[in-house]
Structures are given as C-alpha cells and as structure tokens.
Amino acid sequence: MNQAAVPSSEHALEESKFELFVRVAMLLAVITGMEIVTVYLPFAHSLLVTALVISSAVKFLFVIFIFMHLRWDMPFCTILFFIGLVLAGGTMWALLKLFSATASIPLSSS
Amino acid sequence: MSTAAAGTIDHHRDPTTSTGIPNKKLLMWAFLASDCMFFGCLISTHLIYRLHPPPGVPAARDVFNIELTSFSTFILLMSSLMMALAVNAIQKGNLRSLRFSLLTTIFFGCIFLACQVYEFSHFVSEKHMTITNSIFGTTFFTLTGTHGLHVLIGVIWLSSMLVYSFTGRLSEKDSIDVESMGLYWHFVDIVWIVIFTAVYLLEYI
Numbered sequence: 001m002n003q004a005a006v007p008s009s010e011h012a013l014e015e016s017k018f019e020l021f022v023r024v025a026m027l028l029a030v031i032t033g034m035e036i037v038t039v040y041l042p043f044a045h046s047l048l049v050t051a052l053v054i055s056s057a058v059k060f061l062f063v064i065f066i067f068m069h070l071r072w073d074m075p076f077c078t079i080l081f082f083i084g085l086v087l088a089g090g091t092m093w094a095l096l097k098l099f100s101a102t103a104s105i106p107l108s109s110s
Numbered sequence: 111m112s113t114a115a116a117g118t119i120d121h122h123r124d125p126t127t128s129t130g131i132p133n134k135k136l137l138m139w140a141f142l143a144s145d146c147m148f149f150g151c152l153i154s155t156h157l158i159y160r161l162h163p164p165p166g167v168p169a170a171r172d173v174f175n176i177e178l179t180s181f182s183t184f185i186l187l188m189s190s191l192m193m194a195l196a197v198n199a200i201q202k203g204n205l206r207s208l209r210f211s212l213l214t215t216i217f218f219g220c221i222f223l224a225c226q227v228y229e230f231s232h233f234v235s236e237k238h239m240t241i242t243n244s245i246f247g248t249t250f251f252t253l254t255g256t257h258g259l260h261v262l263i264g265v266i267w268l269s270s271m272l273v274y275s276f277t278g279r280l281s282e283k284d285s286i287d288v289e290s291m292g293l294y295w296h297f298v299d300i301v302w303i304v305i306f307t308a309v310y311l312l313e314y315i
Contacts (some may be wrong), residue, residue, distance in 0.1 A: 017198055025191035029184060035239050035307065039314035048315045056307040067194045068296045069289070073122050077139050082235050084143025088150030095154040096161075105162050110303050 024066045031055050138290040139253055142297045149301050152256060153308055157247040160313075167246045170313040173237045175229065182225040183306050186261075189218035190299040197292040212272045212303035215295065219265040226258045250309065257305060260298050267291050 035055050038048060065071045070078050098104055124132040160170070196211035230251070233239045241251040271291055274280055278288075 009180055018195065021191055021194045021198070024123070025187060027309050028187045028190075031308075032183055032187065034278070035183070035311060036176065039311050044315055047157075049312065052307050052311055052315075059303045063190060063296055063300050065192050067291055067299075069122065069197075073135075074129070076129055076131060077135070080139045084146040088146040091147065092150050092154040092157075095151075096157060099158045107299065 020066065024062050028059050028062060031059055121167075132286045133293055134285060134286050134290045138293045142293060145297065145301075149253075149257075149304075152249075152253045152303065154268055156253050156309060159245045159249050164245055167244050168237065170246070173233060174310055174313060175232070176310065176314065177294065178225055178229060179306065179310050182222050182229075185221050185225070186299050186302050187216050189215045189222070192297055193292045193295045194220065197285070197289050199302075200280070200282060200285040201286045205280065208280075208288070209272060209275055212268055212275070213239070216265055216268045216272065219261055219268065223258060223261055223265065226254065226261075253309065254305065257298070257301055260301070264291075264295050267294065 020078070038051050038055075041048065051076060070081070127136075129135055129136060192211045192215040194207050196215060199205075199207035199211055233247075239247045239250075241247050252254050268291065271280075271288060
C-alpha cells in the first residue's frame, strides 16, 4: 500500500467522512426526537410551527450538504438543485397565499 | 485496488466534461430539481385542503399513528446514513463494505415500505379512510403513495446494484453509478423530512 501517493489532506478527508456521516445521522435522529416532543409542548401555535419549520430545514440542509456531498461538489450542482427548490418553494408559497384569500377559499370548505 | 490508485480518482470533478461535473451526476441533480417541483405541488395541494377542510373530513389526529410514523422516519434517516457509507465504500474501492451498506439500506427501505403498507391498510380497514371517500384521503394517499413509489423504485435500484456488485464488473471507476443512486435515495429521505413535518407533525399542534 503506497500511502505516499495519496495527498495527505485528501486521505484525511476520506478518513474523517465516516465519522462525520455517523455524527450527522445521530444529530438528525436527535432533532427528529425533539420535533416529536415539540408538538406536545404547551407553547403558542406560531412558535411551535416556526420551531418545526426551522428544525426540518436544518435536517434538510444537513442531508443535502453532507450526505449528498454538495459541500464537496462543484457549486453548479448546488445552484442547479436550488433552482428547482426555489421554484417548488415559490409555487407552494404562491398557492398557499392564493387559497388563503377570502375569495379563493374552496366553496365546499367548512 | 491499491490506495495509490484510489488517490488518482477525483470523485467530485470530471475534467473531460465542459462543466467539470460527471454527466450522470449532473443528470441526477437536474432530475431531482424537477422532482422537487413535483412534490412541492403535491404537498401544497394537501396543505390547502387541510387549511380549508370540507365538512365531514375526519380529524387527522384521530387517524394518524405518530409512533409508527416516527419509527418510519428514524428508519429512513438511518438508511440515508448507510447509503452515504455505501458511496464512501465504493469510492475507496471497498466492495465488501459496499455490499454490507447496500444490503442494510435495502433492509431499512423494506421496513419503511412495510410500515407504509401497514399504515395504509389500517387507515382503510380501521379508520374507513380511502383515496375516494374524502378530500383528505385523496391528497394524503396521493402524496404519501407517490413518495412510497419513489422508495420502492429506490429499493429495486439498490437491489440491482447489489446483484451487479457480485458480477465483478463494479469497481471504484464506476463509483459515479453508486453516487447517482445515492443522490436519489437521499432525495427520497429529504422529501420525507418535509412530509413528516408538513403532513403529520403540524396536525398535532
């Protein structure tokens, strides 16, 4: 095994990835547990919704940047994916806003 | 494969393409970006009808089983870890570790699917909620069913890759194939992260 042929920084990165993946997975499991506890807490509705949205976003970002390697890939991959993500998020926001307007509430709703 | 050879392959860049990104990876990211919009529409449709429910729609809290869904979420997160380790293994040319990680990912994926089948059958037989008898059932089954279909496709893809690894034709040079499959699997996981919060947890507040 010729270890000298491998750049030391790259070799160290590959070695540390295993530990990083395990740590991130444990963190994601802990955040999920906290989310489940959060919904039973007697706090204001808006506060709980904000907490859940933030924790989901954190989990989402950890998966795409660590597990999906965006952190180490070329920036174009991030840009490409975020184009789809922004369009999807924008569509969701627009639809939710549109249907929350009084004139747009479905006629059959209670 | 020797470590020296492993050091010569850059898994994040491909100088032979104009973008510097392997074509298969670029294709997968473009597909995932489009799939984001697909799931975005399904999730927003479900949320709109949950915010403005028609009369007679069952209360979601009475229907859902949060313990089972939390367990499914945990299983899918752990499958993502094993998938990341599988990609790491093939990038080091470690086929033995790759097979173990793929097998574990398939196992976790099957558990997730089994939980979903149980959940669906429980909703239909015990809670009398079908895809046609309420708007809640329609949007819920369409959204989670589409996600389940994605998981099923992922499990089939993973299984075929596992079988392929035994043919002796899979090596570190083909790591982009495993990485593309990994991207798809992680995407299934991030979609579930959103569904778990938007569809399940928000009902309990």
